[in-house]
Amino acid sequence: AQSVAQPEDQVNVAEGNPLTVKCTYSVSGNPYLFWYVQYPNRGLQFLLKYITGDNLVKGSYGFEAEFNKSQTSFHLKKPSALVSDSALYFCAVRDGNSGGYQKVTFGIGTKLQVIP
């Protein structure tokens, strides 16, 4: 079985400061990892993904994520937070080794609050 943990319900950061939203995962094969963002009253929007290759993945809106295989982590980062980054962030994983149908498992979400 695969799983995702987002250990922080909420992360507060001052505008202009770097931000990190944490994610750890468990999967039997090679992980395909995703980050999504959800703004109020909207659906999830895709930010970035890790499939293979460089451990640092760059995505939309200046976000990036660092894949660490030994720590089974995929933390979301941004060098300088904006108030408009305030939203709910979801990490997700699926097993990339599967030849059959494999569903994506989502974390419970982390609320990011950027303080002006």
Next chain:
Amino acid sequence: NAGVTQTPKFQVLKTGQSMTLQCAQDMNHNSMYWYRQDPGMGLRLIYYSASEGTTDKGEVPNGYNVSRLNKREFSLRLESAAPSQTSVYFCASSEALRGRSNQPQHFGDGTRLSIL
């Protein structure tokens, strides 16, 4: 390009009533999904359709039925609504769910359902 469209956006039902949530995507995606989102529980998969003509249960299928009407449309039906089904329901689609597909899911903006 509309992406994933869900109707209705809001609905209030009485216990025991039935209703169908509609979802359509215009991205020619093969796979479609229904999730529910509840506070503190993240996204939970209700049903999915890996391809036209197939449907499968997810984590929380009890009390729901689905129909993959064609490649574009995937509906979710509550036959006899219960207060525990009060939630926000999201439909999503992706290119494929099979094998090493690494494409992200695209989400609609949700249906907010209250059952009294």
